[in-house]
Amino acid sequence: MQKVASLPLPSADALGASAALSTAIADAIAASGGWIGFDRYMSLALYAPRLGYYSGGAAKFGRDAGDGSDFITAPELTPFFARTLARQFAPLLGTDLREVMEFGAGTGRLAADLLLALEAEGALPDAYRIVELSGELRVRQQQTLAERAPHLSDRVTWLDTLPERFEGVVVGNEVLDAMPVRLFARAGGQWHERGVARDGDGFAYEDRPLDPAAIPAALQAVPGNHDVVTETHAEAEGFVRAVGAMLARGAAFFIDYGFPSSEYYHPQRVGGTLMCHYRHHAHPDPFLYPGLQDITAHVNFSGLAEAAVDAGLAVSGFASQARFLMNAGITDLMMSLDPSDARAFLPQANAVQKLLSEAEMGELFKVIALTRGLDEALPLAGFARGDRSFAL
Template identity: 65%
Template sequence: MNPKAHQPDSLPAPDAAALAQSAALIELIRADLDAAGGWLPFDRYMDRALYAPHLGYYSGGAVKFGRRAEDGSDFITAPELSPLFAATLARPVAQALEASGTRDVIEFGAGTGRLAAGLLKALDAHRAPLDSYSIVDLSGELRERQQAMLAEAVPALVARVRWLHALPAEFAGVVIGNEVLDAMPVRLFAHMHGTWRERGVVHRDGAFAFEDRALQSTHDAAFLDEIEAGGDYVTETHEAACAFTRTICRMLTRGAAFFIDYGFPRHEYYHGQRTQGTLMCHYRHRAHGDPFLYPGLQDITAHVEFTGIAEAGVDTGADLLGYTSQARFLMNAGMTDALAEFDPADAARFLPAANAVHKLLSEAEMGELFKVIAFSRGIDGTLDAFERGDRSHTL
């Protein structure tokens, strides 16, 4: 594949080592294409691009999380923006632990470890005793960053942390997934000239490209026919994220599972005006729409369809604990109270904290686009963080 065929002029080129890693992944995907007869559904391509052992974006050595393109990172998440995110999230986590009588936490996709460090510190301050804090992460590079972060930030608590290579069959406690569901592979479908077709990947003229094929499943056809696509329309379905949700909710014997991500309920996700879907790529803090640029070196993501996630969890017998915007969840959990503890006269500390809180809560930033959905077993009622502004009725 010729990377220049997909290189937007505004994006910086990777170094030679990164290009070599990408080239190895390209050959792996080409072998998959050959074995499949020359065409792969997009979720198979996305799975390889993100998770192929040692070569995919999340399983390889890319920096990923950071504040600037200059540090080699591609995007920033809420825990990196402000320690107040972890400090605030700790309150509903502590309440769920107490309500369920459990003492263990599992975090999926722990990034740099900053959320884990903040939660451990805050839970200790709330006197919410933990027996263990487990992390599930596919990236060896990120596990090393997490270990270093925790050793520096919470040296007295790091003995409680462990890294899991497989999920337990059963788990009692609290599960946390911040920006995990959006990184699950999605299938693509295109409605062109009045007909739905599945959009997949081929290799043509030295580059990966899209190619649409006839639907093979009556289930797909029935689901897609419910979408009011008047003209040309492209969208995604989220089988992998729903399967992951079912797995977690079946594993959970008592406690709660929190998922925080950007997305919409089904009636908004498959809106007639959302004609190009939500698939997006992130490279060096710039967003673009080409999933074939530098395979393995850029993030590929799609917004979460939360109605499907809710159905997947409830179908296992878990309770839907709540669903609301990130802004409402964090405000209910006391984020503005936490900010009020900063002295406005100390501009060097107050202004960065206030700016970060604005990004986390503002409708124009992360506050409305990001949602929080939670499932539970063995918890009566709801949590304070969902007490006001719950939107479960919109799913």
């Protein structure tokens, strides 16, 4: 395995774990006749029991490479992210909806800060459920809740699977982008599925021609006849359908980076959106250090919206993260800080600026709200201005 220039070298123990996962992936390829779809590779690399990136013991979330992490998320940047979400959730939880469910809770920072903020808003839920498959992350979440919100941690329970029925508010921050995607390449007008085969001691892409009848519907609408590499999102769309089947009444908010399909499959986006993150470096090689790096793809929000409608949900809002947070009152919340106290004010102001800036997270990240059975008079303030549902 060759180290990419500028990326830190893992420890010997980490390399040993990566080698063990590589063996498991190689066995899966051999059992499948020498080739697996990229979605299968991505699933093993991220979620193989005890060895995958999210099922193993890597740090993942943090501020910089010095703490052993690979990326930072909005809840880790500033508590004002959770406080702003609480302002959107509080009117919903002020009704007879009394529970919150979070997917992919990371370090538990969003859960802790959201519970504290909802308590301050007078809308503390009776129960906060976290759907989390990683045992290592569950431990981190429990520790974070014990440290940041000890008096509220008894309201939190962990689930391995979705319940059959749920009423309340659902939230998922940067969970959809880590769901396995299928890769496709169009070359010379012919669509191929881009899968994974062995390449010496490592792995490499291998394309297989697709019969026209097997071309996914999303690709049939890709304009032009130029060469292109792109993704489809059957697993994320299936997940949204499952949420729709579960959500008897309430609202689900998903926050992630991505585009509507008209932008996702724009003729100028010829290389797809697949990206890897290792020690706060972004790079395009998913075969580097299997199990030690994150693998993601941007979200096709149009596909998610269609899946939600198929499941009987309503698309009640779609906006940039910046517009959503400003509508929900993040700038008002910032006024609680004293600008003259530079040590307290500047780090939070800089973090909020990162959440809002078009050059940072403000435009690339989107927020979509999916609802069922809500009173139309209940406010979804985050979409009061700048709602882009028409673009889905």
